[in-house]
Amino acid sequence: MAATGTPEPGDLIEVFRPAYQHWALYLGDGYVINVTPVDEGPPARFASAKSVFSGKARVRMQLLKDVVGNDTYCVNNKHDNTYRPLPVEEIIRRAESFIDQEVSYDLLGSNCEHFVTLLRYGQAVSDQANKAITAIGFVTVAAGAFSLLGFLRSRSRERQY
Incomplete structure (x- = not known):
């Protein structure tokens, strides 16, 4: 797990998969929140790809190191100049309210990047x-x-x- 930047609570984490980027939101203490396929047990390398076909995803709190696996990641709050981040306490509270919830998943309209930007900015952007x-x-x-x-x-x- 190679990293660029030290994450702080509320930061967006971009994970570089072989064919796409997966997104998570850092909660603190080594944990992130992210969307995974509904039927997934341990983190999968092609998690977002599986969700595309099912149309559903589950919001999970997982260790960052488990989500990243052998891939690399970076802190990427790329929309901070366009959207004002919500207060960290509100980001974390909103994120925690989704843990273990099933959500709809759509590659173009409701993907992992949309999910975490909605938590950070109140705007779903991908x-x-x-x-x-x-x-x-x-x-x-x-x-x-x-x-x-x-x-x-x-x-x-x-x-x-």
Whole structure:
């Protein structure tokens, strides 16, 4: 478990997984709160990926070292310049009220990053989701353009014969 920065209660923790980033919120004394698949026992490496397919997640309080495993993490309160963090006591109180609760999980609208930013700022924000939505929009527009070009090309061939 390699780390960048010493977490303080209320800090956002970004865990670098092989294919994505997992997010947790530091509670103190080595513990974090994060969302995991409903049926998960011990922390899983692809926890968020499993939740995508079930549409549900469970909020768990776990040791940071167990959540991170062999991956790396950093303290990343990246939205502090955009949103004012809530008072630490309120962040922790709100976080603790979710422990062991089942929550809905949606990669684009309600993921682990949305969850922890909602706790810290009162706003659910996910740069990962925004990037994915932008990529989906670009692919959709490109596919539409190629379809239109194909249609126009076939119409022009029809006119030639």
